[in-house]
Each structure stands twice: as structure tokens, then as C-alpha cells.
Amino acid sequence: MQEVIYGCMGLGGSWSGEPHAGEHVDEAAAAVEAALDAGITLFDHADIYRGGKSEAVFGEVLAATPGLRDRIRLQTKCGIRLNERGLQTHYDLSREAILERVNESLKRLRTDYVDILLLHRPDPLTGPAEVAAAVGQLMAEGKVRQLGVSNMSGAQIEALQDRLETPVLANQLEMSLLKRAWLESQVLVNHAEHLDYSFPHGTLEYCARHSITLQAYGSLAKGVYTGVEPESPTSAEAATADLVAELAGEYGSTGESVLLGWLMKHPAGIAPVIGTTNPGRIRACSDAARVAQAMSRADWYKLWVTARGSSIP
Template sequence: MRTIPLGTSTLEVPAIAIGCMRIGSLDKKEAEHFVRTALEEGANFFDHADIYGKGKCEEVFAEAVGMNPGVRDSLILQSKCGIRPGMFDFSKEHIVESVDGILKRLRTDYLDVLLLHRPDTLVEPEEVAEAFDLLESSGKVRHFGVSNQNPMQIQLLQKAVKQPIVANQLQLSITNATMISQGFNVNMENGSAVNRDGSVLDFCRLHDITIQPWSPFQYGFFEGVFLGNDKFPELNRQIDEVAAKYDVSNTTIAVAWLLRHPANMQPVIGTANAERLKQCCQAADIRLTREEWYAIYRSAGNVLP
């Protein structure tokens, strides 16, 4: 699989990340097959979070991959922390404790990337900086990023944090594309999209922060997938037409649509199905034309000014 640089870091990562939120639903044999399939596809970047399965997903992954020092060297592991029941917590104590738990469950000595999961309005940047410095100096975390944060929240962190923010994981799909749509409606009084995120797409491009789209097949907030959904007949017709041209599945084209954007995004694929994972990985070899990209965008009901 082709690779991209992760932010300003020296890490070269697969164009597609494998999200492990659902791996906890697989039995041992299924989990082993899933992980093996990902590695065979060259997708060795695995995205976790301490809340996925209340930690079970990290344990299932470590068992499935047969974690040991030799195996660890062939993997790029990312996890997230900061969500607690009924609250968010970016305190130094919680970040450090969370990482220790993540490392124990993944059976490794270090994370390649740690993301702060969902903004904490009570964040004290100086505390985050202390946590990051401690984790970096101890060798427990090599690179740092955020998830679901807007430009001002990132800049607030960077007021104290010295490590570069290499990634920002954001919800983005063909049907959840407001970060793209609002850019078309500059100075439009009755524009079809409201700027809800402070131009985060342009901000990340300007500062070389890799956007990692999550839920690339979802519409709404986990309301369902748009592929094969009767609610989106024109979108599915357009995707199927493009898929037939490239002789791939509609799943492949939905991911290829994200990869076509020049922001050099790294979609996080959340499927636990090995065959669908293969279809997702095929997208790394397809570059949609400008005409195809815009046709798919418009077919989802996105209106150009």
C-alpha cells in the first residue's frame, strides 16, 4: 500500500488506517484472520482508544497479532485517551495513567501515536504539556495528536505543548462533509453549509496536520451507512457507476473519494469484516478524476453555490 507522511513527523504510514473499535466483537480465530488480512494488504497502522470495549479491543488485538518485540517492530500503533464516563479528562494524571493502561493491554512498551480524544473544556495546556513531556522522555509515546478538535483548541494546546500535533481525527464522509461544504460558501448569506469548525480543513493543511476521517461510510452521527441505503438513491447510483468503471466495489469508491482530496487524509476504516477491509484497501490504488469527485459530492445532496 502506498504511504503518506503523518503530519510533520518522520513516520511514513499507510494511506488507510485500520480502526479497531469493533475487533472486540470477533472471536479469536476471526480476530487473527482480520489482523492477518490487514497486514497482508500493507495496512499495518492500527487505531485504538482506551474506551473501545472498555479496553477489551486492545487486548483482543494484542492476542490476535501475537504481540512480541519482533511483531511490534512491524506495526504502527495509535491509541486515544481523554474520555471518561460522563466527562472528558485531559489532566496530566489521567493522560499518564491511561497510557500505562493502553500499553499494558496492547502488550507493548510504546505507542507510535497518542491522540487526545474529544475536547476537554477544562483542559489546562500546561498539564497536557507536562504529560506529553513525561511520556516522550520515558519512551512511552513517540508522536502526539488530537481528535475532534477545531483550530483554536489545537492552538490553545500548542501554547504550552512543544511536540508537534501530527494528526486530527475528524468525522468526515461523503454525506458528512460540512468541513468541505462550508469552504464553498464563503461570503454567502444563504450558504448551504455553516462554518461549525473554524475552517479546520484549511487549518490542518496549512499546518501539515494529517486529517484522519472517522466513520467514512456513516451519515449523521452513527445513524447508519449511506451505501446501499434507500435514503440516498442518487448517491448510490453515482457511486455504483464509478465503481463499475474501475471494476471495484462501492465501498472502494467511498474511500477513494476521501483519498482524492489533496489534504492527504488517512481514513480510519472501522469494519471488522476482512473482505470489506480488502475492498477499502483497494482505494489506495485509485485516483478519482475531478469530475468524478464532484459528481459524487453533488449526488449526496451537497449544493454548489
């Protein structure tokens, strides 16, 4: 079943090493309440978000709200390390790192388990067998219930799945009306323009064939089409914002639900991840599934063509 997911990267204050404050916990509580009001029950984290503070403030909300853990599902990610050993970023999906980072996430979230663990990015130095060993241990200990990946191609998932004893449930990728490489790559085969898009061809098809949910991060396009004015909007961005507002009126909905509905209309079964911390904008996403059902083929294509700024081949 398609659903909207709440992405918690914006919670917890700044990305600095300063500790979070009470106001950040209040902001997280308001976001969780708005998400629940919008029918959202899956909350997306990562160990690196705000240096762990996103998970920490969410854990405080869980601890202060009896019964909340039983009403929601939690997913978190591991595999990216920031500002360690003189490196701004490196990847680590070694067995020891996976076990260490998941245990740290559980402590911050104040829970005994996460419903879904996502492997944040592929690590070229770790083989699938080592990843499978760590995941198997975490599942045997009851700390992880299901597994997914993020930023992986179909071929990478297939290589990993060969060693896993559990199916890969989800693949989280950047997908939106603004970031359309996933879509452009489908129709630009045999066109020179295909080289402008690096999205690995066949990934959507692989995920669909193996019932792997596509989770779309950045799905609201950072508000470019729904009121967060870019400093210098392109003509395509301005025209798309106008069209989104027009369609929101026609469908009796919101611009946010139009953007998410556009993604959910695609037969790949896309589950958008929203990242806004504004309670009003969170609630504005509640109508996405209905808009997806109601959206005509012509309106879907009109949004795509307007956003790309030129006709499709």
C-alpha cells in the first residue's frame, strides 16, 4: 500500500556539535502530531541527521508520549560517516560499524528495535556477505525487523540480495518533479539527451519486479513549486509553480498534495518522503493519495513537460 513517509532530517536543530534544546523537542513533537493528523505512521531517520540530534529529540518525544511507539513505525539508516579521520565523508558498512551504529541509534531513539533499517549508501570496501552477517545478527537479536537500502541501483540490490536471508523491502532515492532523472532515463533511451542523466536504467523496473518500495526523498522539491521562492527562479520553475497552484484548485487540494500525488500516480508504487518541519505543510500532504487517484493522464504529463521546460521526444 502506498503511503507518505515523514523524514526527520530537519529535526534537532543545527548540524553543529551543540546539544539540542527544549525548543527542538517541542518542534519535533509538533511535527509528529501534524504527521499523525495527516495519516502518516512511518518516520524516517538516519544516524547522521543533525549529528544524531534528530534521533535524540524524537526519542524524547517517544519517551514523553505513552503509547506512541505502538502507533508508529520507525526506520533509520547507517553507512555514512561524517567528519572522521580527516575525511568530510566516507562510507562504512562493515559488520562492526553496522552493529555499532544501529545500537547507538536505538539508544537515541529510546526504543528496543527499528521496524526498518536502510543501508544509506553502497560501501565499495564491504562485500554483501559481511553486510548480510551484520543484518542477520541484528534481526536475530530483535533489533531490526526489516531491511531496505538507499541510493542503490537494481544491480547493487541484486548482488546484496543474493547473500541476504531477508528480502530487501525498500530503496530510497531522490525523486521529485524537480529531480527527474529517474523518469527522464525511462524515456530518453536512444536519445543523445540520455547522457545528461546518470540514473541507472532498469532500477525502477528491478524494484517493481521484486516488490521493493521506492521511497522518494526530496519529494516536495524543497518548496520550489509551493511557495518557497528561489532567489532566481527559472521560467520552468515559475510556470510549474503556477500550474501546481492551478491544479490544486481544480482538485480541491493543496500544492503539496499535487506534487506528492504526481509521484504516487506512477505505477512503480512510489512512497514520498516529506521533510518539512512546518506543521501546516505537513498536514497539507494528507490528500496526496486521493489526488494521485484523481489526477488525469493529461495533467500528469502537463506537470512533467512544464517542469522540464521542453516537450518530451
